[in-house]
Each structure stands twice: as C-alpha cells, then as structure tokens.
Amino acid sequence: MSIRNARSAARLACACVRDAADVRLAALCMGIAFAQSGWAQSQEQAPSVAPSATPSATSSGATLPDATLPAIHVQGSAPTGYGPLVETDRVNDPRQRAASSKTGTRLEDLPASVQVIPRQLVNEQGGTMLRDAITNASGVNYGGQDSKGYYDHFLIRGLNAQVYEDGFSDGDELSGISHSLNGVERVEVVEGPGSALFGSGPPGGTLNIVHYTPSPDLHYGGSVQAGSFGTVTNTAYITGPTGISGLNYRIDGTFSRTDGFRDLASRDYEVRPELQWQLGKHTIQFSLDLRDIHETPDSYGIIYFHGSPLSTVSRDAKFSTPFATAKQTYVRPTISDQWRVNDILTINNRFSYLHRSLDALTNGDSTSTKISDGEVVGRQLRQQDDSDNSFDYQLEPVWKFATGSVGHTLLTGFEYQHQTIDTERTTADLPNIPDAFNPVPPETSLGQLAFLCDAKHSCDNDNLVANYYSVYATDQIDVTDKLKVRAGVRQDWWDTSLTPNISVPGRFGTNGQPLLAGVTDSRNDAPVSWNIGALYKLLPWMSPYFGISKSHFANFNSENTQNGIGAPESALQYEVGVKFSLLNERLILNTALFDVKRDNVAALQTVNGVESVVFDSQKTRGAEASIDAALTSHWHVIANFTAQDPVITDNPQGIASVGNRPQGAPAYIGNLWSTYDFSIDGIPGFHVGAGVNYVAKTYSDITNVNSIPSYVITNAAFGYEASRWGIDLNVHNLFDRRYYVAANAAGAFVGESLSAVVNVHANF
Structure with a gap:
C-alpha cells in the first residue's frame, strides 16, 4: 500500500489496533506504529555528521519529513529494496541526507546539484548494474575514453567522472571495473568538481555508491532474475544481531552469468x-568486499x-577477436570508527585497502583500425596484466557549534x-578481415600471433607509485x-612516479628525455582546491543557489604513460x-545552469599509426532540470533533461x-x-x-x-508486490531500435x- 505521511499512518495504525479483530492484525498494526515512531525519533535526533558511518531508523539513513511523500511503498517488514523497513523510491527527496556531503546536510540545504538514486527505483526498472542506475540522474551518460565494454566509464556534464564506494575511490578510472549493485542501498551523484571533499578526482563529478548497513533485527531475502541471452542473476542477503550486545551483521551475495x-x-x-x-x-x-569478474x-x-x-x-x-577476455579480482576490506565524543564533536577514523588485478586480451582501440578497400585493416590485440594496490586513511573530526545565532557543521580532515x-x-x-561487410575474424589461435613491444x-x-597527502575543511553554515x-x-601534496622496467622506443618522460629502464620519472605537485556556495530559501517552495568550485586531478594512471x-x-x-x-x-x-572549464586533459590520439597522449582544454556550458512528481497517490513520474555544449578550447x-x-x-540527454500502482479485482499491489x-x-x-547517431529507446515494466514477495517483468528496447551506447x-x-527479464524476489 502507499502512505501519504508519517502522522496519518501513525493515526491509522492506532485506529487499526483499536479495531483489530485478531491478535495477528493487532500485532501488524503495532509494527506499523512502531516504525512510524522510529521515523519521528530519527527526525528529532537527526545526525550532525556524515550518515555513511551512522546507523539509522531506515536503511537509507534518510530523515523523512512530515510533509506528504509520494510513491513510498510499504511491502511488509522487508521490501524489494533488499533492506529492512520502509524505503522511498524518490530520486530528489529534499530531506535526504547525502553521505557524499560528509556533513549530514539535507539535499534541500546544499548549494550544489546532488542527486540520490535509491536502490528500489533501479530494481523497479530491472537494473542490476551501476550503469543501469545513472539514467535517473541528470547530466550523466555512459561512454568516453576507453569504454571497451568490460568496465564502467561515465561522463557528467561532458567530463570524466570518478566512482567511489562509501567514500573511498575505486582508483584508476581508465581501467576500472563493472559495478554491480550487490548490497547497494543508493547511488549519490555529485555534479561538478569535488576535490575539496574527495581529493584528486575528475572534474565532471562523483558517483558515490552507498551500501546497506547491518540491522539489529533479523531480515533475509533474495531474488532470481532470468531473461534474454541466457542471463541469470541471483542475489541474497541476511542481516541481524550476532548475539553479542550491540554487534550486528549483514552478508550480501550476488552471482550472475x-x-x-x-x-x-x-x-x-x-x-x-x-x-x-x-x-x-x-x-x-x-x-x-570480494569480487571475481569475467x-x-x-x-x-x-x-x-x-x-x-x-x-x-x-x-x-x-x-573483435574471438579470444577477447577480461578477468578481474577485487578485494577491499574497510574499517571505520565513528566516535561521538559529545554533542559538539564526532571523530571519524576510516581506512580502506584495495587490491585489484586485471588479466585481459582485448583489441587495441585506435583510428588505425578501419575499412580500406573492403577489408578491415590495422587490427591489433593487446595482452595486458595489471595489478593495483592502494590504501586510504581518513581522519575527519566533525564539529557542530554556533557562533551567536549562526550554526556551523565544520568538517575537518586529513x-x-x-x-x-x-x-x-x-x-x-x-590479420585483416577480408570482407568488412560480412566479417569473420580469421585468427583461430593465439599460437599464430607474435606479441611485440616497439614503437x-x-x-x-x-611500476607506478603515488603518495597523496591532504588536509581539508568544509563548513556548512546555517x-x-x-x-x-x-x-x-583542500591542500594536497602529490608525489607521483613512473619507473619503466624496459626501454620502449618512442616513450618520453616529463623532461622530454627518453623513458629508460630503471630510471624513475617523477612529479611533485601541491594544488589547492576550494569551493563556495550559498542557498537562500526565498519562498517555502523555492530556493535559488549558486556555487563556485575549483579542483585538481592527478594525471596518474596506467593508460596515459606514453609521455x-x-x-x-x-x-x-x-x-x-x-x-x-x-x-x-x-x-x-x-534546475541548474553550469559552466565548467577543464585544463591539461590527457587524451589518446593516433598519429601516423602510433598511439600518443595529447593534452587539451575543454569547456562545457549547459542547463539541466530534473523532476520527481507524484501526480496522484498511485502515479509517480521521474524525468531529467540536460542541454550542454562541450567543446575543445585549446x-x-x-x-x-x-x-x-x-x-x-x-549535446542533449x-x-x-x-x-502506476493499481488493483485487480480488489487485489492491490500491481504496477x-x-x-x-x-x-x-x-x-x-x-x-x-567518426560519430555515433542519437538514439531513443523505450522500456516497460509490469509487476506484482505482496507483503513478502513479488514478481516483475521488464522489457528493454521495446521497439528493438538499433543504437550505440x-x-x-x-x-x-x-x-x-x-x-x-523476469525477477522473482522475497524478503522476510
């Protein structure tokens, strides 16, 4: 069913208890009332620090408002959001507290474009991957440099974006991973430069994946999704108390093929x-976090x-070659301690270690591969073996105080x-493909191929090594x-270095000299990043804002080392x-208008058959709008539109x-x-x-x-939700359009x- 606000639901629950004909119904009503009282308490005791480290009444960590909330679905004690209690599928809930703000600030008070994509919405659309979620946020598209189909690469406002998980970077964004939604509660999209909070990061913005936290109550569930192209995705979770006072657990698992x-x-x-x-x-x-991805x-x-x-x-x-493959392992332990010293000070200690390996055979992507005289020429196969190891320590004291009548939430950090x-x-x-119009790659075994290393x-x-030191402060001022x-x-100190183990003709270091085996090429940089913005609630229903932000991004990755x-x-x-x-x-x-300038951008370009790195400048001007509307208590609409003019300026x-x-x-997204929710023969739960x-x-x-044409595709869904289980049918590209992503x-x-795909799920 749908509830219009917390107060009316609580009154309804009390009436239900009075009128209940049997004990089970009375218990259910009491449960609803208990949940509502928990929400009310979470409103009165809203955390003053980043909710990413704070347990809350709902798994989302959001403080729910007294005002009407459209499209909140109550589906028993554990809905299809794969977490306990009630969740909202709203993208722009103004009372949501984004973990990416690191100050526990509500979206309605942030002078910036920050959008939160809840897991339940992505489930409703049949999505299982991060790339399925991003269409629910304005200004974001899949693609850009090195989008080879085996890892995620996104642009925000026409510029590279970085993926974070619970506030920790995934590392080298040009050779990343494909992100599933295993244990994911929501995705937060921070548009524009964010280095004052997140350190070295691309200027387009940040996608922060936020996972569910353990619950003190036992809940468990899972789903099986099967569909076209032999696709099967299984998910399962269990969460609850361990039996040790205050110690709770959660386990999420995903298997897909x-x-x-x-x-x-x-x-x-x-x-x-x-x-x-x-x-x-x-x-x-x-x-x-353990992953094995093929x-x-x-x-x-x-x-x-x-x-x-x-x-x-x-x-x-x-x-592409029939031998193409990419195997990745991902191991990430994280530990955090949120120490609430008193009402004024909370100290967050956070540590993450990440090991990622990549073993890939993939075709070289350059403009040398083309059709000539009816043949596909210039084909190459790259053999690649990468290992990425990194650790990240964050110390963040958060101060909540007032100077006179002015309130402050001051985040400080190292x-x-x-x-x-x-x-x-x-x-x-x-070898060339003889007939480009009836292609059959002629290679039949790796034994036929000679892997070489030359110009x-x-x-x-x-071997690449980076050390990043940072001190920073952000003040959210009421x-x-x-x-x-x-x-x-934010003041950063970056020490980055590259040591070749072999000498390769045509490679040159930062000083213009050839890169030689055993000779380290290094840089030391100390950039300062900053941001300032203000928001004014001009009317109860309208809040104009402005913001200016400056950030820096280290050109440190395994793809752009030719120079x-x-x-x-x-x-x-x-x-x-x-x-x-x-x-x-x-x-x-x-709504937002934006103007983003990006300088010293590393871009791959093929010159005379040789891949090289060029450095250019880019600029994007544009406008965007996003809508989240409950047209009725049963009809919910989410929409966004972006118009932008990204150009090379130098x-x-x-x-x-x-x-x-x-x-x-x-130019447009x-x-x-x-x-729409409805009943059939008096049975609710259909949508x-x-x-x-x-x-x-x-x-x-x-x-x-070269370019790819614009596209429009249509998707559809139909499903039924009972209190403990549900079934959904999702159809992608309903009219079978040919398009390119x-x-x-x-x-x-x-x-x-x-x-x-058909998804059957149950939650208890």
Missing part, C-alpha cells in the same frame, strides 16, 4: 560481509565506415593515500533558517540553480581540433520513467511502468571524424536489442 548480446559472455561472483558494533560512544564498522571486451563493436558505424551488417556482426600500479602490456598484429606496438612494463552557506578548502606522468588537470565550475518543492512536496523540480598538439567536441560527450532514454550524437575522438576510436559499442 550471461551468454550476452552479441555473444559477449560474462559472469560475476561477489560476496560482501559486514559487521557493525555499537560500543559505548563508538560505532565500529568492518566490511570485506567479461568479454568489444573494443571494435561495429567498425566505422564513412564517419559512422557500418549500417549494412547485422548487430551481431563481430569485428587523508593519506598510497597507490601502486604494476602494468605489463604487449601487442600483436592481427608500432603499444607496450609497457611499468546563517538563518533561510540562508545556507557552504565553503571548503611519462603529465601535469595535473584543473577544473573550475560556476553553477547557479533553483530548487523547487511544490504541492506539499508532491512535485520536486531542480590543443597545442592539434590546433585543428579546437572547437570540436570531446569524445563521448552528447533526456530520460523519463513513470509507474506498470514505462520510460524512454535519449542521448544525442557523440564523437569517437577529438578529431570528430559508446563511441570508441575504431568502432561503436552496440546497445542491447529487444530483451526481457
């Missing part, structure tokens, strides 16, 4: 146990011909990160009930917007590209999703949903020679054809 659209098979095994111990004034959490890269997709993907071959046509990357790569030439064959054998100000500054370690990127963003909360919060509308190594668009950055996704034309590199250098990554 698929034969894959275009035979791009994959499988994923994940388990994530977590403990939370309430010990006096300390809340101690420990988690261990995917099939498809760097070529459909090869370009006369500037666009070849249209005369089927979507199943394969230009962070130390150490990262080492070992990478080894060689490249083999592949014409991309290769390396490197000047009055209406005026909110946020200001932050050593480059100077850091920098980014400057101006943003103004208005947040609307209308019709007693039944309609939430957020490129000393390629003047002709100035004025062109960056790789993968569309639009998404719509709508659901239907439908939505569309639109992305405009994007280019494959800064030369803008990423413009790579050699070809376009193909979007999935018409497909369907």
